[in-house]
Amino acid sequence: MADRLTPEQRRLNMSRVRAKDTGPEMAVRRLLHHAGYRYRLHSRELPGRPDLVLPRYRTVVFVHGCFWHGHGCSLFKVPTTRTEFWTAKIDANKRRDEAAVVALATAGWRSLWVWECALRGRGRRSPEALRDGIVAFINGETGFQAIGQAEVPSR
Numbered sequence: 367m368a369d370r371l372t373p374e375q376r377r378l379n380m381s382r383v384r385a386k387d388t389g390p391e392m393a394v395r396r397l398l399h400h401a402g403y404r405y406r407l408h409s410r411e412l413p414g415r416p417d418l419v420l421p422r423y424r425t426v427v428f429v430h431g432c433f434w435h436g437h438g439c440s441l442f443k444v445p446t447t448r449t450e451f452w453t454a455k456i457d458a459n460k461r462r463d464e465a466a467v468v469a470l471a472t473a474g475w476r477s478l479w480v481w482e483c484a485l486r487g488r489g490r491r492s493p494e495a496l497r498d499g500i501v502a503f504i505n506g507e508t509g510f511q512a513i514g515q516a517e518v519p520s521r
């Protein structure tokens with residue numbers, strides 16, 4: 367089939383691909399795959415379009431970037447320029463994230479948020495600890511949980 371995308375469209379597509387396959391998300395995928403779990407990706411049919419969907423466990427996983435999703439952690443800092451713009455944008459994302467969890471729960475799905483800071487930065491968890499936490503959630507009955515950074519020692 368002929369490639370009808372303009373260079374501009376192709377760039378846009380590539381940037382979308384990159385946005386979806388971010389480092390932290392790939393790390394969570396690898397970790398779950400190695401632990402023997404199979405999942406679907408970016409299900410459009412589900413509220414909030416979860417990053418990973420485990421139908422057998424009626425569980426979805428979101429891997430949230432701490433900036434875009436407004437995590438009050440050591441990786442999060444409101445920009446000093448255009449502060450109002452960023453604050454409004456991040457607040458809207460947070461409201462959307464929370465609404466997705468509610469809509470998913472209503473439809474019988476359990477949601478896990480894995481924050482970026484659990485995977486990188488000073489408070490990151492060991493791969494084993496993170497895997498154990500995620501696996502425990504998947505096999506548990508908790509409706510919602512968020513895994514963020516471990517205690518960050520103050521400087």
Ligand SMILES: [Zn+2]
Pocket residue numbers: 432437438439440441442481482483484514515
């Ligand atoms: Zn964070």
